[in-house]
Amino acid sequence: MFRFFGFRALRAAITIVMVVTFAFVVLRLSGDPALLIMSVDAPPEAVAAFRTSWGLDEPLWVQYVRYFAAIFEGDLGRSMRDGRPALDLVVERIPATLALTIPALFIKLGLGIPAGITAALHRNSLLDRTVMALAVAGFTVPSFVLGLLLVLLFAVQLGWLPSGGQESWRHAILPVVTLGIGGAAVLARFTRSAMLEVLGQPYIRTASAKGVPWRQVVRGHALPNAAIPTVTIIGFMVGSLIAGAVVVESVFSWPGVGRLLVVAVANRDLAVVQCILLLVAATMVTANMIVDLLYGLLDPRLRNAPRGAGG
Amino acid sequence: MMTRITRRATFAAGAALALPRFAIAQADQRPSITVAVQKISNANVLEPLREQSNVGERVCLTSLWEGLLGRNYQGQLQTVPVLATEVRRISDSVVEFKLRQGVKFHNGDEFTAEDVAFSFGNDRMFGPGGPNSSGTIRVGEANPTRGGKELPAEVPAVANRSFPGLERIEIVDRHTVRWINRTPDVTLEGRLARYASEIGSRRGYAEAATWLDWARKPVTTGPYKVLEFRPDTSLTLAAHDEYWGGRPPLRQLRFVEVPEVSSRINGLLSGEYHFACDIPPDQITGVERNSAFEVVGGTIPNHRLTVFDKTHAVLRNPLVRRAFTHSIDRQAIVDSLWAGRTVIPKGLQWEFYGDMYIADWAVPRFDQAEARRLLREAGYRGEPIPYRLLNNYYTNQTPTAQVLVEMWRAVGLNVQIEMKENWSQILERSPTRAVRDWSNSGLFSDPVSSLVNQHGPNGQQQQVGEYANEEYNRLCVELETSTDRARRRAAFRRLLEIGEREDPAYTVLHQNATFTAKRKEIRWQAAPAFAMDFRAQNWGA
Numbered sequence: 001m002f003r004f005f006g007f008r009a010l011r012a013a014i015t016i017v018m019v020v021t022f023a024f025v026v027l028r029l030s031g032d033p034a035l036l037i038m039s040v041d042a043p044p045e046a047v048a049a050f051r052t053s054w055g056l057d058e059p060l061w062v063q064y065v066r067y068f069a070a071i072f073e074g075d076l077g078r079s080m081r082d083g084r085p086a087l088d089l090v091v092e093r094i095p096a097t098l099a100l101t102i103p104a105l106f107i108k109l110g111l112g113i114p115a116g117i118t119a120a121l122h123r124n125s126l127l128d129r130t131v132m133a134l135a136v137a138g139f140t141v142p143s144f145v146l147g148l149l150l151v152l153l154f155a156v157q158l159g160w161l162p163s164g165g166q167e168s169w170r171h172a173i174l175p176v177v178t179l180g181i182g183g184a185a186v187l188a189r190f191t192r193s194a195m196l197e198v199l200g201q202p203y204i205r206t207a208s209a210k211g212v213p214w215r216q217v218v219r220g221h222a223l224p225n226a227a228i229p230t231v232t233i234i235g236f237m238v239g240s241l242i243a244g245a246v247v248v249e250s251v252f253s254w255p256g257v258g259r260l261l262v263v264a265v266a267n268r269d270l271a272v273v274q275c276i277l278l279l280v281a282a283t284m285v286t287a288n289m290i291v292d293l294l295y296g297l298l299d300p301r302l303r304n305a306p307r308g309a310g311g
Numbered sequence: 312m313m314t315r316i317t318r319r320a321t322f323a324a325g326a327a328l329a330l331p332r333f334a335i336a337q338a339d340q341r342p343s344i345t346v347a348v349q350k351i352s353n354a355n356v357l358e359p360l361r362e363q364s365n366v367g368e369r370v371c372l373t374s375l376w377e378g379l380l381g382r383n384y385q386g387q388l389q390t391v392p393v394l395a396t397e398v399r400r401i402s403d404s405v406v407e408f409k410l411r412q413g414v415k416f417h418n419g420d421e422f423t424a425e426d427v428a429f430s431f432g433n434d435r436m437f438g439p440g441g442p443n444s445s446g447t448i449r450v451g452e453a454n455p456t457r458g459g460k461e462l463p464a465e466v467p468a469v470a471n472r473s474f475p476g477l478e479r480i481e482i483v484d485r486h487t488v489r490w491i492n493r494t495p496d497v498t499l500e501g502r503l504a505r506y507a508s509e510i511g512s513r514r515g516y517a518e519a520a521t522w523l524d525w526a527r528k529p530v531t532t533g534p535y536k537v538l539e540f541r542p543d544t545s546l547t548l549a550a551h552d553e554y555w556g557g558r559p560p561l562r563q564l565r566f567v568e569v570p571e572v573s574s575r576i577n578g579l580l581s582g583e584y585h586f587a588c589d590i591p592p593d594q595i596t597g598v599e600r601n602s603a604f605e606v607v608g609g610t611i612p613n614h615r616l617t618v619f620d621k622t623h624a625v626l627r628n629p630l631v632r633r634a635f636t637h638s639i640d641r642q643a644i645v646d647s648l649w650a651g652r653t654v655i656p657k658g659l660q661w662e663f664y665g666d667m668y669i670a671d672w673a674v675p676r677f678d679q680a681e682a683r684r685l686l687r688e689a690g691y692r693g694e695p696i697p698y699r700l701l702n703n704y705y706t707n708q709t710p711t712a713q714v715l716v717e718m719w720r721a722v723g724l725n726v727q728i729e730m731k732e733n734w735s736q737i738l739e740r741s742p743t744r745a746v747r748d749w750s751n752s753g754l755f756s757d758p759v760s761s762l763v764n765q766h767g768p769n770g771q772q773q774q775v776g777e778y779a780n781e782e783y784n785r786l787c788v789e790l791e792t793s794t795d796r797a798r799r800r801a802a803f804r805r806l807l808e809i810g811e812r813e814d815p816a817y818t819v820l821h822q823n824a825t826f827t828a829k830r831k832e833i834r835w836q837a838a839p840a841f842a843m844d845f846r847a848q849n850w851g852a
Contacts, residue, residue, distance in 0.1 A: 030732060030733070030736070031732065031733040031734075031735050031736065032733075032734070032735035035733070035734045035735050035738070036733055036734065036735070037353065037354065038354075038363065038465060039353060039363060039364050040734045040738075040749070040771070041363065041364070041750075041752065042363045042465070042469070043363075043468060043469055043472035043473075044769070044770075044771055044774040045468040045471065045472055045769075046363070046465040046468035046469045046472065047465075048468070049464040049465050049467070049468040050463075050464060050465045050468075052464065053463070053464035053465075081353075081354055081355050082354065082355045082356060082523060082542065083463070083523060084523070148573055148574075148577070151574070151577045151581075152577065155577060155578075155581040155583075156577050156580045156581045159581060159582070162578075162581070162583055163574060163577045163578045163581050163583055164569055164574050164577075164578055164583070165567060165569075165578075165583070166544070250570055250571060251571055251573075251574055252574070253567065253568065253569040253570065253571075253574060255541070255543060255544040259543065259570075260543065262570075263543055267353075268733075
């Protein structure tokens with residue numbers, strides 16, 4: 001168990017270092033924060049003063065080393081826009097994002113998994129085709145298009161719901177549904193594929209031939225085995241809880257981490273971008289580790305397999 | 312002992328609780344308004360010395376901040392008195408201001424000469440070194456920026472650029488101040504009407520725990536005061552009922568940040584927003600298809616330019632740059648991309664320049680034959696000329712660029728668009744820098760505010776190494792320092808001749824415009840600027 005965690009923790013640390021380094025290099029080489037934050041119309045002296053005060057006039061490697069040294073001291077830096085600690089800015093946006101992504105996750109699970117199972121159990125029927133047609137539609141329509149369509153219908157035409165903002169729980173309905181539908185469609189397709197693959201296995205035929213009731217075959221043999229690829233997808237969804245609503249937050253003017261990320265990238269507000277990336281990477285890595293643990297619980301062969309013997 | 316709750320007592324208690332609210336509601340029938348904007352503030356502060364952007368002007372000017380002098384937003388942006396009632400020139404370098412009496416700050420304090428001295432003083436503007444001091448404080452542990460009252464390094468830089476000659480403010484009496492300049496300056500009155508010259512409360516600043524606290528909730532004299540500012544999200548202003556200009560017409564004025572155009576329009580149509588700003592020209596027809604709505608607005612004091620890098624191998628020859636300027640059918644751009652809702656100005660100047668406005672000046676005429684002749688004379692053989700372009704940083708920027716490239720191609724100029732992501736990539740000095748876009752604002756009522764400020768020796772174009780011209784630079788200095796109005800006017804005309812005709816630094820395409828969608832029933836007039844005026848004289852009139 002220690003080796004299991006140790007290996008994954010090391011891999012996670014390397015991943016995070018690579019993410020942060022990549023973001024630093026890309027962001028710093030692709031734009032001057034001083035010009036972006038102060039605007040191109042600001043007096044040249046003001047832009048120069050800004051650059052100097054934030055150390056942007058120093059060689060890139062010096063900035064990089066300084067940034068990393070600060071991280072190891074627990075200092076994630078300050079926003080160049082208003083000087084506030086980047087971590088404070090990010091942390092205060094997390095509840096808003098989770099207010100969308102957690103209910104959306106429940107919609108994804110509540111709609112996607114039953115839809116996928118139902119479609120698989122009624123393969124090639126009208127029900128299967130209808131569910132899959134809806135899933136393909138939900139999967140392929142970009143979230144900003146779906147969001148705008150929902151706004152046109154429920155806010156502009158019917159006037160039932162607000163079109164954007166974060167004033168009340170009613171403001172969350174359309175963004176949550178937009179996020180939920182897309183994710184449910186993905187989950188439905190994966191669940192159906194996984195179920196179909198399992199339902200074609202010899203042990204399913206054997207169980208049926210032995211006279212085990214179909215309901216029990218599905219519940220006892222098919223579902224646990226089909227859960228592995230589905231759990232992988234759910235792991236990604238959980239990992240993207242913090243920054244998985246970038247587009248939807250922009251469409252619905254929802255002040256969460258996603259919008260903060262867009263603004264920070266546009267302004268090359270490096271500390272804030274890095275802070276969000278660190279959080280996202282940490283969440284994603286943690287979710288992956290949990291998924292790895294769940295694999296072991298779901299499939300005893302993986303739990304007992306020696307390292308290197310089949311992943 | 313148990314208290315017995317009777318039905319009568321319950322009603323009485325309920326009525327007692329409800330009555331004050333009802334009474335307040337009865338007393339204040341003024342509407343609350345929500346305005347959807349693309350961006351509230353770039354720097355996430357409301358201090359004009361730090362928030363140097365058009366969008367900042369929209370929320371800061373007329374609603375929140377006021378200066379000694381200001382601009383006529385219901386007219387043509389002429390300089391008008393605001394917190395000063397009388398302006399008297401004592402000499403070429405000294406101006407005396409009589410201050411408006413009875414003005415109250417949002418904290419209830421009376422506005423006095425002390426507040427003027429504070430507003431143009433070291434604490435708020437210039438830092439410990441005073442005006443014209445240099446030296447940048449680095450952000451670091453010794454100075455956790457904005458942790459205390461230290462000014463962000465850019466604030467003194469903005470202040471020094473805005474008021475380069477200020478020596479000190481002299482308090483004559485409680486309601487009289489004198490602006491003492493180190494050098495003669497005929498533009499002082501104009502400078503004091505510009506964005507960045509607004510007055511704040513000395514006590515309000517002293518009581519703010521940090522500079523950031525001040526910059527997010529400044530105490531000013533404007534008709535509305537900050538109730539809540541949520542960066543990147545919303546700004547809620549409440550009526551300042553002791554406003555010297557009369558009771559504000561709105562109980563509450565709320566700006567919400569809605570980055571997507573479609574979301575702003577949808578929110579307007581669904582009734583959530585009363586105003587939706589930053590509407591692109593191609594959306595105007597769509598909004599006005601609904602008879603309950605209209606799009607208002609128009610030109611703002613900002614011109615769109617095509618800028619040349621004189622050091623580029625091909626553009627080094629002024630004949631080629633002149634060919635560029637003659638091959639643009641500006642009216643076609645205005646008609647097709649702006650639905651005719653903006654204008655082609657008379658070069659880089661505005662009518663509010665007053666007697667410095669050169670009324671008989673014009674942008675180079677559209678003359679393809681002349682452009683071809685110039686290219687022949689220059690010996691141009693179709694060498695590629697890069698055009699660094701941002702994707703719609705300015706309204707209609709990309710379609711305008713595509714139209715321009717075709718217009719240039721029609722006379723033989725081989726201009727090739729290179730898409731860039733941001734301004735540092737646009738301005739990066741390299742042999743491939745040749746043509747780019749820009750816009751210039753008329754910050755106050757004198758050409759120093761635009762032509763000298765943007766294209767002179769200390770302006771961006773020369774600072775990034777795109778342009779230099781000895782005579783041009785000499786005339787810029789003369790324009791800034793001379794007090795002889797006739798000579799200044801002659802210098803300005805000559806500057807236009809050099810910069811727009813003989814040795815072009817840029818060419819003006821059209822005036823920029825901004826459009827705001829609103830319900831037709833709201834009687835409100837858009838200003839010829841970014842600022843949105845919600846004062847009494849512009850509401851329901």
